[in-house]
Amino acid sequence: MSSSFGKTITVSTFGASHGYAIGGIVDGLPCGFHVDIDELRAFMRRRAPGQNQLQTQRREADIPEFLAGLVDDMTSGSPLAFMIRNTSQHSSDYNNLRDIPRPSHADYTARVRYGDMVDMRGGGHFSARITAPLCVAGGIALQILRSKGIHVHAHLKQVGTIQDAPINLANPDMDTIKAVSSEPIAMVDAAKRKEVEDLVYKLKSDGDSTGGIVEVFATGLPVGIGNPNFDGIENRLARTAFGVPAIKGVSFGSGFEGCSSLGSLQNDAFTMDGDVVKTTTNNSGGIQGGITNGMPLVMQVGIKPTASIYTEQNSVSLSAKEPTKLVIKGRHDPCVALRAVSIIEAVTALVLLDFLGEVDHELR
Numbered sequence: 001m002s003s004s005f006g007k008t009i010t011v012s013t014f015g016a017s018h019g020y021a022i023g024g025i026v027d028g029l030p031c032g033f034h035v036d037i038d039e040l041r042a043f044m045r046r047r048a049p050g051q052n053q054l055q056t057q058r059r060e061a062d063i064p065e066f067l068a069g070l071v072d073d074m075t076s077g078s079p080l081a082f083m084i085r086n087t088s089q090h091s092s093d094y095n096n097l098r099d100i101p102r103p104s105h106a107d108y109t110a111r112v113r114y115g116d117m118v119d120m121r122g123g124g125h126f127s128a129r130i131t132a133p134l135c136v137a138g139g140i141a142l143q144i145l146r147s148k149g150i151h152v153h154a155h156l157k158q159v160g161t162i163q164d165a166p167i168n169l170a171n172p173d174m175d176t177i178k179a180v181s182s183e184p185i186a187m188v189d190a191a192k193r194k195e196v197e198d199l200v201y202k203l204k205s206d207g208d209s210t211g212g213i214v215e216v217f218a219t220g221l222p223v224g225i226g227n228p229n230f231d232g233i234e235n236r237l238a239r240t241a242f243g244v245p246a247i248k249g250v251s252f253g254s255g256f257e258g259c260s261s262l263g264s265l266q267n268d269a270f271t272m273d274g275d276v277v278k279t280t281t282n283n284s285g286g287i288q289g290g291i292t293n294g295m296p297l298v299m300q301v302g303i304k305p306t307a308s309i310y311t312e313q314n315s316v317s318l319s320a321k322e323p324t325k326l327v328i329k330g331r332h333d334p335c336v337a338l339r340a341v342s343i344i345e346a347v348t349a350l351v352l353l354d355f356l357g358e359v360d361h362e363l364r
């Protein structure tokens with residue numbers, strides 16, 4: 001099962017939701033970077049399950065145990081290896097799903113692709129549990145980027161049909177986004193946060209789910225990193241973002257809305273800020289021709305409604321080869337987008353650090 005990405009910084013994740021442990025290996029990190037472990041643990045808590053009543057009630061501490069590559073909290077330059085023990089598996093919740101696949105989860109496709117022995121308890125290797133190791137690697141990448149003046153923060157742009165206050169794409173208030181990014185509902189607009197809270201509690205009692213959009217900003221990037229055609233900033237960001245379960249769409253800058261606008265309204269006019277070339281607007285999301293233009297990088301990631309809902313659904317019995325009804329168990333999030341904010345920051349940081357490694361010799 002494909003579980004690696006990156007060129008100068010390679011990341012591999014391993015494990016399954018109900019196995020002994022999950023973890024990762026990160027190769028290519030610079031030697032001698034001091035990792036702030038308390039900050040990393042705080043970052044992990046933003047994603048960890050069971051933190052409040054708005055999300056899955058599976059409780060996992062998600063504290064990484066470093067096996068190699070870290071000495072006295074300093075990277076040693078050799079591959080960084082870590083694991084996170086799984087401690088709260090309720091595997092019997094998944095017994096009926098071996099025969100009756102959940103609509104819109106990976107139970108059916110995984111079984112066809114890998115055969116009857118595939119471990120799909122808790123979603124197996126397809127589970128969002130595998131995003132915990134991604135957050136360990138990404139949490140460290142965020143710290144390295146920050147030491148170079150590059151800041152990556154995300155907010156919830158939308159949950160269901162409830163939209164957060166729009167952020168200025170050319171001049172995002174990164175302090176505000178950073179402050180709200182660690183809220184259980186990471187929206188700038190406090191009134192919308194309350195609306196989302198009410199919606200999620202209603203979905204929880206109805207046994208239903210909804211989706212959302214996470215929007216991420218990166219500032220301080222140098223001009224001119226990336227490549228055209230098939231290996232640009234958008235390409236690698238999209239490829240990695242789609243590695244996060246439940247992602248159904250990726251857009252940049254003014255996105256699909258901008259595509260139905262006019263060139264006269266969308267073009268980002270150049271201007272001088274002292275001797276620095278800037279643009280007055282940022283509908284391109286900081287990327288032109290797959291290469292950074294020095295403006296804030298802006299990406300939106302669309303996340304589908306949680307597949308595992310508690311209302312009765314139509315499915316099939318794979319053994320009897322006939323339609324049947326399915327009622328699922330398990331501990332599921334009514335809206336997984338709420339926990340995806342830090343994950344999107346993590347993948348964005350890893351991809352940007354990977355690109356930076358191509359031009360920044362301090363990182364080699």
Ligand SMILES: Cc1cc2nc3c(=O)[nH]c(=O)nc-3n(C[C@H](O)[C@H](O)[C@H](O)COP(=O)(O)O)c2cc1C
Pocket residue numbers: 056104105106123126127128131244245246247304306307308309331332333336339340343
């Ligand atoms: C943070 C997060 C938590 C998730 N939690 C659940 C969950 O509790 N139940 C569920 O059915 N899907 C959950 N998912 C999504 C599934 O793992 C995903 O839909 C499934 O693996 C199929 O992949 P696909 O939706 O990308 O096709 C979660 C996704 C994320 C990002």
Ligand SMILES: C=C(O[C@@H]1CC(C(=O)O)=C[C@@H](OP(=O)(O)O)[C@H]1O)C(=O)O
Pocket residue numbers: 017048049056057058060089090093121122123126127128129132245330331332333
């Ligand atoms: C455990 C996590 O989320 C899990 C992701 C998940 C899924 O299908 O992706 C299904 C649920 O698993 P379980 O039924 O074992 O509780 C979630 O709790 C996590 O994110 O760490």
